[in-house]
Amino acid sequence: MEKEGINSPGYEIPEEIEGVVSITSIDRIYNWGRRSSVWPLMFGLACCAIEMIATAAGRYDFSRFGMEVMRPSPRQADLMLVSGTVTKKMAPTIVRLYNQMPEPKYVVAMGACASGGGPFKEGYNVVSGVDKLIPVDVYIPGCPPTPQALINGLIKLQEKIDGQSIKTVRWYQKGDTAAIPVPMLGPDLIYQSSIPAIKEAAQEEA
Amino acid sequence: MTESDFATRLNDRFPEGVTADEREGYQGYIIAADKLIEFATALRDEFEFDYLSSVTGVDYPDEGKLEAVYHAYKTIGGAELVFKVQTDRENPEIPSLIDIYPGADFQEREAWDLLGIKFTGHPDLRRILLWEGFEGHPLRKDWQEAYYEADKKPFKSRWPKAEYTRAEAKNPYGANVKYPDKFDPEKWVPEGEDALYGSLAKYETTDKDGLKTDHLTVNLGPQHPSTHGVFRIAATLDGEKIMNLNPVMGYLHRNHEKIGERNTYLQNMPFTDRLDYLSSLSNNFGYAIAVEKLIGIEVPERAEYIRVIMAELTRVQNHLFAIGMFLNDIGAFFTPSLYAIEERELVLDVFEMVTGSRMMCNYLRFGGLARDLPDGSLQKIRDLVFDRLPRKTDEMDRFLSENEILRSRTVGQGYLSTEDAIKYSAAGPVLRASGVPYDIRRADPYSIYDRFKFDVAVRYNGDIYDRYYIRLDEIRESIKILQQAVEQIPEGEIQTGKPRYQMKVPKGESYGRVEGPKGELGFYLVSDGTGNPYRYHVRAPSFINLTAFGPMCKGLKVADVVAVLGSIDIVLGETDR
Ligand code: SF4
Numbered sequence: 001m002e003k004e005g006i007n008s009p010g011y012e013i014p015e016e017i018e019g020v021v022s023i024t025s026i027d028r029i030y031n032w033g034r035r036s037s038v039w040p041l042m043f044g045l046a047c048c049a050i051e052m053i054a055t056a057a058g059r060y061d062f063s064r065f066g067m068e069v070m071r072p073s074p075r076q077a078d079l080m081l082v083s084g085t086v087t088k089k090m091a092p093t094i095v096r097l098y099n100q101m102p103e104p105k106y107v108v109a110m111g112a113c114a115s116g117g118g119p120f121k122e123g124y125n126v127v128s129g130v131d132k133l134i135p136v137d138v139y140i141p142g143c144p145p146t147p148q149a150l151i152n153g154l155i156k157l158q159e160k161i162d163g164q165s166i167k168t169v170r171w172y173q174k175g176d177t178a179a180i181p182v183p184m185l186g187p188d189l190i191y192q193s194s195i196p197a198i199k200e201a202a203q204e205e206a
Numbered sequence: 207m208t209e210s211d212f213a214t215r216l217n218d219r220f221p222e223g224v225t226a227d228e229r230e231g232y233q234g235y236i237i238a239a240d241k242l243i244e245f246a247t248a249l250r251d252e253f254e255f256d257y258l259s260s261v262t263g264v265d266y267p268d269e270g271k272l273e274a275v276y277h278a279y280k281t282i283g284g285a286e287l288v289f290k291v292q293t294d295r296e297n298p299e300i301p302s303l304i305d306i307y308p309g310a311d312f313q314e315r316e317a318w319d320l321l322g323i324k325f326t327g328h329p330d331l332r333r334i335l336l337w338e339g340f341e342g343h344p345l346r347k348d349w350q351e352a353y354y355e356a357d358k359k360p361f362k363s364r365w366p367k368a369e370y371t372r373a374e375a376k377n378p379y380g381a382n383v384k385y386p387d388k389f390d391p392e393k394w395v396p397e398g399e400d401a402l403y404g405s406l407a408k409y410e411t412t413d414k415d416g417l418k419t420d421h422l423t424v425n426l427g428p429q430h431p432s433t434h435g436v437f438r439i440a441a442t443l444d445g446e447k448i449m450n451l452n453p454v455m456g457y458l459h460r461n462h463e464k465i466g467e468r469n470t471y472l473q474n475m476p477f478t479d480r481l482d483y484l485s486s487l488s489n490n491f492g493y494a495i496a497v498e499k500l501i502g503i504e505v506p507e508r509a510e511y512i513r514v515i516m517a518e519l520t521r522v523q524n525h526l527f528a529i530g531m532f533l534n535d536i537g538a539f540f541t542p543s544l545y546a547i548e549e550r551e552l553v554l555d556v557f558e559m560v561t562g563s564r565m566m567c568n569y570l571r572f573g574g575l576a577r578d579l580p581d582g583s584l585q586k587i588r589d590l591v592f593d594r595l596p597r598k599t600d601e602m603d604r605f606l607s608e609n610e611i612l613r614s615r616t617v618g619q620g621y622l623s624t625e626d627a628i629k630y631s632a633a634g635p636v637l638r639a640s641g642v643p644y645d646i647r648r649a650d651p652y653s654i655y656d657r658f659k660f661d662v663a664v665r666y667n668g669d670i671y672d673r674y675y676i677r678l679d680e681i682r683e684s685i686k687i688l689q690q691a692v693e694q695i696p697e698g699e700i701q702t703g704k705p706r707y708q709m710k711v712p713k714g715e716s717y718g719r720v721e722g723p724k725g726e727l728g729f730y731l732v733s734d735g736t737g738n739p740y741r742y743h744v745r746a747p748s749f750i751n752l753t754a755f756g757p758m759c760k761g762l763k764v765a766d767v768v769a770v771l772g773s774i775d776i777v778l779g780e781t782d783r
Pocket of ligand 1: 046047048049083084085110111112113114118119142143144145480
């Protein structure tokens with residue numbers, strides 16, 4: 001075990017046992033375990049996915065960060081790397097996938113499209129960023145972000161994980177975490193939360 | 207046969223109902239709707255235009271008309287024949303050509319979806335890119351999206367003064383949505399997917415003991431590791447056998463054409479990068495050719511050479527990636543693709559050095575290029591094409607092609623006959639692996655391809671194996687072209703005249719096409735004489751190649767579907783646009 005990876009400073013360890021003993025906090029070791037094995041969902045949306053593949057491949061190799069195990073099933077994934085344009089037709093599926101991922105789960109919005117709609121923002125079938133649907137932990141700018149930028153974003157995510165405490169993380173709180181309501185495909189995309197507003201607008205017209 | 211001969215022959219054959227299109231800058235013929243079937247049949251059977259490459263539509267609200275535009279070719283080579291059918295905008299009906307050219311299937315559905323042209327006689331006229339229940343036909347000129355600001359770019363608000371409010375702030379729902387008047391979301395019943403499942407003919411089999419079996423419907427995707435993105439397949443099965451299969455797309459429909467008609471001509475260049483995002487330089491090439499045809503501008507020698515070099519490098523890296531991913535699909539999980547990506551990275555280094563970006567190159571300009579080759583890049587390309595790439599291609603061939611598992615999964619599977627390949631308007635490697643030696647670089651040469659010695663790669667078995675192997679062939683041919691091009695490239699200008707950012711384009715239409723790595727990539731442009739295209743349509747090979755996907759899969763096992771799909775090599779950015 002790396003000393004600085006897991007040891008909490010402030011505790012004196014006698015010299016004789018320095019090599020075999022580490023003193024640490026639960027948070028530290030819990031986060032160290034999680035941050036070193038973030039499994040992404042194998043899920044590519046658009047052009048950014050190609051850079052994601054390039055990052056997974058030999059030259060950039062994000063398995064150095066414990067992230068190489070891409071899981072095609074959301075049930076086994078910790079991280080949703082939203083790599084590309086989120087369209088309205090795809091929106092219900094993305095929310096459903098997110099809901100199917102077990103806690104702890106994280107979302108990284110990779111690229112301009114996933115962060116805010118990108119070059120296609122004005123399009124009639126484009127959702128202006130995946131954060132309109134699900135909560136996002138890290139945004140990575142770029143169109144597409146280079147592999148270096150992606151890795152930088154993933155390191156940011158690891159830093160975020162490092163900062164969490166087992167006492168306060170949402171998945172150990174009492175009660176169930178509510179699933180995110182799945183938007184519907186109507187004449188246009190219908191967010192469940194905007195149904196009252198749509199009704200109101202219809203009544204005003206009438 | 208010369209052009210005028212052809213016109214006379216056509217006139218003799220169709221004294222009525224076929225007239226030359228005499229609008230300024232337009233070409234081809236206008237066919238009366240009731241003559242269309244007869245005309246198309248004669249075209250295919252008597253005039254040898256056996257390949258219908260593109261079907262699309264244009265909306266002319268001022269004249270109250272919708273127009274369907276068809277581009278047909280001979281597979282023996284030569285230029286295109288354009289014909290059009292006009293119909294009333296209020297009740298647009300045009301007979302479907304699906305019986306004569308089955309390749310029109312998806313394209314007619316697309317024109318119905320986006321423009322609302324009803325193709326009578328089409329057996330399955332559903333929306334294809336959007337979903338059933340969507341309000342309106344977005345490519346109609348009077349259809350406006352939720353974030354609509356103005357008809358043309360640059361928007362007044364951004365230029366010369368940048369007074370930009372976020373689009374969300376202007377929308378009552380704070381999002382990119384709008385609803386029809388008096389829409390009540392609680393009473394609204396989703397259309398569901400009955401139409402989709404209905405289109406998959408249901409079977410019931412009875413075995414010899416009189417036991418009846420229903421058939422099972424399964425879905426694959428849109429999130430599935432082997433669909434190369436957000437692609438969905440709906441199929442009915444009998445046991446493990448595919449009885450019927452329908453691709454479902456549109457999960458990456460990013461409204462290229464609507465946005466493209468608002469952009470200026472040059473603004474579209476970076477958008478073309480994002481069509482087939484693996485081969486942005488080929489996309490640039492096709493679009494540049496289409497616009498250059500419209501404005502009638504020449505390209506300097508050196509620029510032509512650089513274009514060809516870049517386009518062929520693109521083909522090499524695209525095919526490498528395609529082979530890698532195809533091997534992934536049939537179970538050689540990631541090892542071959544790691545080898546392939548290793549080589550691809552070297553090509554991407556060249557792209558980054560020359561254009562400034564690894565993937566989204568945005569490098570071509572009308573009449574030239576954005577910038578010249580930087581110092582040292584030519585040497586880098588030379589090293590690649592004379593040494594590394596040929597060696598590595600042979601190595602891949604040696605490692606993979608004789609592999610027993612690969613062969614037993616692919617030889618004789620997913621058969622597409624020569625006739626069917628033409629019939630379904632398949633293009634590129636899919637067409638050539640079925641024994642049609644049709645390559646636009648040879649059949650209808652553009653740029654300077656007529657100067658290079660290379661063979662048109664062709665294979666004759668039409669199975670998955672041939673579609674895999676032909677990509678290796680094509681890499682080798684591309685390397686041949688590259689070797690000649692880097693030897694011959696002259697010094698000189700890279701741009702005709704001054705670079706132009708905003709220009710008026712003469713009235714008319716044009717169709718520019720290139721042999722992209724995935725097949726014929728065409729851009730159909732209509733100009734109304736302003737700085738923005740009036741109509742901007744992309745003939746996307748990935749999309750049209752999928753027409754043959756269903757028929758190819760019939761009777762195969764489920765696991766083979768994935769191999770067939772991998773062998774077509776689609777990119778969703780282009781399929782859905
Ligand atoms: S951010 Fe750019 S590269 Fe990424 S998906 Fe969007 S358009 Fe493609």
